Amino acid sequence: MKIKNSYVKIIMWMVLGGIVGAIGGLAGRTIGIGKFKEVFINIFELIANNIIQIQIAVGTLSALVILVNYISAKKLMVKDDNDVDELSDKIELKQTIALTFCSINYILSFILFGIAIDGRNQFIIASVIVFVTVMVFSSFMEISIVNQIKKGDPMKKGDPAELDFQNQWIDSCDEAEKLITYQAAYKTFNIMKYLLLATMIIGMIAKAALNAGNTIIVMGGVLWLVMVLAYSYYGCKLQKNKINL
Amino acid sequence: MPLINHLKEHRARLGYNQAELGKMAGVSRQTISLIERGxxxxxxxxxxxxxxxxxxxxxxxxxxxxxxxx
Structure with missing residues (x-):
């Protein structure tokens, strides 16, 4: 049976959320929040105790993926092939993978470094060195990959070392590339709405089960608020301006 | 897609690859490829x-x- 009334639909979603929350709460009481807490603490203990090894492993693996794809794209760029179009597709895919892993490397390094800043970490200096090395490597590789892309497509502009790189880059993109970027950004906006809601729910559970405090809830809420306000502001602003794809 | 195009045929007629045509039109090779694929x-x-x-x-x-x- 398909419900057509929007008001009924939203109430159904809220009731469903309430039921899930109640079941979760009951499960927590029956199994015991202490057990969840124990599992979480054990996992974090394991990570914290081996953080330097994890930092090195993650940094090395990401670096390998970046280097392999960058070098492979470089080799393909000098290759003489009859099907130039197909070859260009391969090169662009490798460059995209390499650039994506640069970003993944940054994010994972920050997470792991955040965990490494802990009184129990006996290798704190080593953790700092690994973090700095990974950040420098990823930044340098990002510049090299962007330069490689610019070499293949001289219309592309922008220096990753400058603060307005993203603006320079999007300005040098053509209409189809801009449309792809905007569509991807809108999809990401929608995903983020659900992710931030999930973050707040996790924050509430962490507060109840692990005495994690209000930081996660407040951070999730602030980010959600800023995202929605920024979206509305730019939506209104762009409606008044000339649409320039 | 209601828009049917013959871009690939015209490009082949003049012997350009996608990058060359993109350069002449002031767009990227990917854009030419996207148009050709519909x-x-x-x-x-x-x-x-x-x-x-x-x-x-x-x-x-x-x-x-x-x-x-x-």
């Missing part, structure tokens, strides 16, 4: 530019067919 409908400006490069009418490259699904 995954992107170009703006009026770009369609006119492409027609001018091939010295043909826009209708010779792009046809609107209402029978086709969007």
């Amino acid at each position: 995954d992107y409908s170009p703006s009026v400006t770009l369609a006119l530019k492409l027609a001018s490069i091939f010295s043909v009418l826009v209708e010779d490259i792009f046809n609107y067919n209402e029978g086709e699904q969007e």
Whole structure:
């Protein structure tokens, strides 16, 4: 049976959320929040105790993926092939993978470094060195990959070392590339709405089960608020301006 | 896609690859590839530019067919 009334639909979603929350709460009481807490603490203990090894492993693996794809794209760029179009597709895919892993490397390094800043970490200096090395490597590789892309497509502009790189880059993109970027950004906006809601729910559970405090809830809420306000502001602003794809 | 195009045929006729045509039209190779695959409908400006490069009418490259699904 398909419900057509929007008001009924939203109430159904809220009731469903309430039921899930109640079941979760009951499960927590029956199994015991202490057990969840124990599992979480054990996992974090394991990570914290081996953080330097994890930092090195993650940094090395990401670096390998970046280097392999960058070098492979470089080799393909000098290759003489009859099907130039197909070859260009391969090169662009490798460059995209390499650039994506640069970003993944940054994010994972920050997470792991955040965990490494802990009184129990006996290798704190080593953790700092690994973090700095990974950040420098990823930044340098990002510049090299962007330069490689610019070499293949001289219309592309922008220096990753400058603060307005993203603006320079999007300005040098053509209409189809801009449309792809905007569509991807809108999809990401929608995903983020659900992710931030999930973050707040996790924050509430962490507060109840692990005495994690209000930081996660407040951070999730602030980010959600800023995202929605920024979206509305730019939506209104762009409606008044000339649409320039 | 209701917009049918013959870009690939016109490009082949003049012996250009996608990157060369993109350079002449002021767009990237990927954009030419997207148009040829029917995954992107170009703006009026770009369609006119492409027609001018091939010295043909826009209708010779792009046809609107209402029978086709969007």
